[in-house]
Amino acid sequence: MKPSILNYTLEELETLLTPKFRAKQIFNWIYNKRVDSFEEMQNIPKKLRNDLDLNYSIYNSSIVKKEVSSDGSIKYLFKLHDGHTVETVLLRMRDTQYNEDGTIKHLPKYTVCLSSQVGCKVGCAFCLTAKGGFVRDLEASEIVEQILHVYNDNGIESNRRVNIVYMGMGEPLDNLQNLAKAINIFKDPNGLSISPHRQTVSTSGLSSKIDKLAKMDLGINLAISLHAVDDHLREKLMPINRAYNIASIMDAVRRFPVNLRKKVMFEYLMIKDINDDIESAKKLVKLLNGIKSKVNLIYFNPYPGSPFQRPETQKVKKFQEYLLSKGIICTIRESKGLDISAACGQLREQKLLGEANDTVR
Ligand code: SAH
Ligand code: SF4
Numbered sequence: 001m002k003p004s005i006l007n008y009t010l011e012e013l014e015t016l017l018t019p020k021f022r023a024k025q026i027f028n029w030i031y032n033k034r035v036d037s038f039e040e041m042q043n044i045p046k047k048l049r050n051d052l053d054l055n056y057s058i059y060n061s062s063i064v065k066k067e068v069s070s071d072g073s074i075k076y077l078f079k080l081h082d083g084h085t086v087e088t089v090l091l092r093m094r095d096t097q098y099n100e101d102g103t104i105k106h107l108p109k110y111t112v113c114l115s116s117q118v119g120c121k122v123g124c125a126f127c128l129t130a131k132g133g134f135v136r137d138l139e140a141s142e143i144v145e146q147i148l149h150v151y152n153d154n155g156i157e158s159n160r161r162v163n164i165v166y167m168g169m170g171e172p173l174d175n176l177q178n179l180a181k182a183i184n185i186f187k188d189p190n191g192l193s194i195s196p197h198r199q200t201v202s203t204s205g206l207s208s209k210i211d212k213l214a215k216m217d218l219g220i221n222l223a224i225s226l227h228a229v230d231d232h233l234r235e236k237l238m239p240i241n242r243a244y245n246i247a248s249i250m251d252a253v254r255r256f257p258v259n260l261r262k263k264v265m266f267e268y269l270m271i272k273d274i275n276d277d278i279e280s281a282k283k284l285v286k287l288l289n290g291i292k293s294k295v296n297l298i299y300f301n302p303y304p305g306s307p308f309q310r311p312e313t314q315k316v317k318k319f320q321e322y323l324l325s326k327g328i329i330c331t332i333r334e335s336k337g338l339d340i341s342a343a344c345g346q347l348r349e350q351k352l353l354g355e356a357n358d359t360v361r
Helices: 010-016 021-032 046-055 140-154 172-187 207-216 231-237 246-255 278-287 313-325 346-360
Strands: 062-068 074-079 085-098 104-113 117-119 134-137 162-166 199-203 221-225 264-270 293-299 329-332
Touching (some): 062 140, 134 172, 140 172, 162 172, 172 199, 199 207, 264 313, 293 313, 313 329
Parallel strands (some): 162 199, 293 329
Antiparallel strands (some): 074 085, 085 104
């Protein structure tokens, strides 16, 4: 298989190609005009097009499954060059804006949830991705391809405001180099021009790697999957907590450079009768003391055979009210795409189960 040209930032392409300006032209063909072959790059000399074609590919993955939810969210399953699969979700919200004459216009607001690995090493007890174990890191190009497929499939123009969350399959900080490359490729004004301020990296809390990420100074937003407020419970839910306990995560967050107008997001997965009580909310308030933070409460999304249950709406609301009463910004993650097996890893797992059944039959 040929390596994908999507692995290169513009600067890297510029060092690779002479004359240098060819790099910008190629970037434009790929990210703005979205061609899928070098042949179509009309202003590139035939010889260079042939050379590129001999040495590189553009797309190495394809859509194998797509589920559209009643709320307009779309979940994709992509097949990679080696047959492994990863998921990507397009979330669509309505954004109300005003025309110059004061009339209202509704534009879709897009958030794309990207995967960073096939499987995951972290092994959280509640997560379906963890069940299949770890397979491999995604290349930068495979992270980039996810978004290009979503743009192409939905006719999204390159200059549209799109948010990226690295909350799909895998632990992004376990694949830091490729993640950083993808972030830089996305932000390039000659390409998709997605500002790092609109990109959020979600981590299970690898403290030492949060420090590494901080040093890279990429300008992205940070989200921490906290899910528990004491180490004992967190170790049960997330075994990684033995290596990086809550205090170490909080220290790393305090060291993380946060944009003046931004806050670190703490994700809190609410699991019925496990961590959905007001005592936990009280402890959470104490933990967040002195940190510019906001909290996102997530309903545990059950799957066949899952050891936990979805919490009651009342409990989640009470938890939220408590945090709000203490002056902490707290949102509840909308159950977007619940009817499309929303939690990470579920579409892939279904496909694998389906394939297993096929062979049995
Ligand atoms: N590995 C990173 C990013 C990917 S997981 C991390 O853990 O932060 C993205 C989010 O999905 C995490 O907050 C995770 O806790 C959540 N998640 C995993 N399984 C879930 C489930 N069954 N229901 C709801 N959210 C889930
Ligand atoms: Fe990995 Fe995140 Fe799933 Fe934990 S929740 S196993 S870190 S993908």
